[in-house]
Amino acid sequence: MKKIAFAVLAGMLMIAATTTSCKKSDNMPDPPIDTTGNGGGNDTATDIMIRGVISSSQTWTKNKTYHLRGYVYVTDGATLTIEPGTKIVSNKDSAGVLVIYRDATINAAGTATEPIVFTSGEASPAPGDLGGIVLVGQATTNGNHSVLEGGVDPNFSAFGGSNDEHSSGTLQYVRIEYAGKAVNPGDEVNGLSLYGVGAGTIIDYVQVVRGLDDAFEFFGGTVNCKHLIAYNCADDDFDMDDGYRGKIQFAISVKDPVFTDNKGTSGDISNNFEVDNINPNNGFLFTRAPITFPVLSNFTAIGPNNATGTSTDYGYGMRWRRGSKFILANSIVMGSQKAGLDLDDDSTVSYYKQGISRFYNSFLNASAVAVPYKIDKLDPKAIPPVWDTASLRVMTETTNRSRYYATAADMMLADPFNDAAPGLKPTTGSPALTVPAAFDLTELSDSFFDKVSFIGAFDATNDWTTGWAIWGK
Numbered sequence: 001m002k003k004i005a006f007a008v009l010a011g012m013l014m015i016a017a018t019t020t021s022c023k024k025s026d027n028m029p030d031p032p033i034d035t036t037g038n039g040g041g042n043d044t045a046t047d048i049m050i051r052g053v054i055s056s057s058q059t060w061t062k063n064k065t066y067h068l069r070g071y072v073y074v075t076d077g078a079t080l081t082i083e084p085g086t087k088i089v090s091n092k093d094s095a096g097v098l099v100i101y102r103d104a105t106i107n108a109a110g111t112a113t114e115p116i117v118f119t120s121g122e123a124s125p126a127p128g129d130l131g132g133i134v135l136v137g138q139a140t141t142n143g144n145h146s147v148l149e150g151g152v153d154p155n156f157s158a159f160g161g162s163n164d165e166h167s168s169g170t171l172q173y174v175r176i177e178y179a180g181k182a183v184n185p186g187d188e189v190n191g192l193s194l195y196g197v198g199a200g201t202i203i204d205y206v207q208v209v210r211g212l213d214d215a216f217e218f219f220g221g222t223v224n225c226k227h228l229i230a231y232n233c234a235d236d237d238f239d240m241d242d243g244y245r246g247k248i249q250f251a252i253s254v255k256d257p258v259f260t261d262n263k264g265t266s267g268d269i270s271n272n273f274e275v276d277n278i279n280p281n282n283g284f285l286f287t288r289a290p291i292t293f294p295v296l297s298n299f300t301a302i303g304p305n306n307a308t309g310t311s312t313d314y315g316y317g318m319r320w321r322r323g324s325k326f327i328l329a330n331s332i333v334m335g336s337q338k339a340g341l342d343l344d345d346d347s348t349v350s351y352y353k354q355g356i357s358r359f360y361n362s363f364l365n366a367s368a369v370a371v372p373y374k375i376d377k378l379d380p381k382a383i384p385p386v387w388d389t390a391s392l393r394v395m396t397e398t399t400n401r402s403r404y405y406a407t408a409a410d411m412m413l414a415d416p417f418n419d420a421a422p423g424l425k426p427t428t429g430s431p432a433l434t435v436p437a438a439f440d441l442t443e444l445s446d447s448f449f450d451k452v453s454f455i456g457a458f459d460a461t462n463d464w465t466t467g468w469a470i471w472g473k
Helices: 346-353 389-397
Strands: 047-054 058-061 066-073 079-082 087-090 097-100 103-109 114-118 130-134 169-177 182-184 192-194 202-209 216-219 223-231 238-241 247-254 273-275 293-302 318-319 327-328 332-336 338-346 356-358 363-367 370-377 412-413 423-426
Touching: 216 412, 238 247, 318 332, 327 423, 332 338, 338 346, 338 363, 338 389, 346 389, 363 370, 370 389
Parallel strands: 047 066, 058 079, 066 087, 066 097, 079 103, 087 114, 097 130, 103 169, 114 169, 130 192, 169 202, 192 216, 202 223, 216 238, 223 247, 238 273, 247 293, 273 318, 293 327, 293 332, 318 338, 327 356, 332 363, 338 370
Antiparallel strands: 412 423
């Protein structure tokens, strides 16, 4: 996302209501419905309007519906507890954004049968009706971004710190639907934004559905996650930068072929993965520390596969660039539109060539109009050139033990390109079941990783999305 400006209403007052009260959330009369960010709405016995600043701990209960009206900031050490089964909605006139700020925490622990759902309150839901969820922590970043994106109040715009073990709380069995606050054309808030979030935070079983921008974006920090789903989001599904150094296992990325956000003349594209260290337009070197270095395993990432009507703004299965390092292991990336594995910029390529970065023990497929491997944006004056595409392919398919499949069907997943009901589990005889997963790299030996035997997000029997995740939107 790009840095954006937004006129934040001044004089937002502390929320005075508790969940057992029907008073106004900000103790003020409701303004008329508008498009400036706070919007209107009235409390009832079961519908609670939430605005402004939450500076004391409170609990949201499943017998009420909570309406986010514009930007809502949880701060001053407060804990926001959300019961399993609670519904939080937003309407397009105000596109609510929930910000858990640096010293506050969220305790949103749903269950597989009672997920916590953030969604649109409109009769005909659309991407951008909800703004999104923003966690702001105290872990280290490299300063690529100096403040939060998305037009937040300047009083709540700083992020990061020096505590890599910091906790912003818990998000568990949470679904985020129709997010992506459109502040300016082509410039929106993400489904779940994680700014300098530390490793003490628990993020497990979270789905972002039909978002207008990125599904998950990690701005530095060290948070570790499991069981993430990005489904039918318009821009990048897993976007990482600012020195993010966490671990993620078991994740899904599924793209709607016809749905991307408005790119305008930016030249931007939509990818399953887009991972940077810094943006050189900010005046930084690619080597700015800490360097983005995610360690990822057991992803299943499904591109548009050149289906009828595929948006011209679709790009790569994996786009690693701008000085980032990475490990992506035991994963499936298929149906990419422009290229499967793309490395941009000399330093990014050099890390892969040295064996620091790896697409490891994984499966790759690109659509009929794509190239499997791509190297781009190298220094044209380098003699000899830093590397070439042929060498990238050889190293990936030998040293890194990954396999390229010219035909997606050869991976034998149930029905991966059925966007309304994607079948992502491997079928009998699939190489995802017969090729053993590998955790023999130092980075993968960490106890965080479950040492499973299969490639991709699923084995043949266990569907961890059952009950709480949703499809067909």
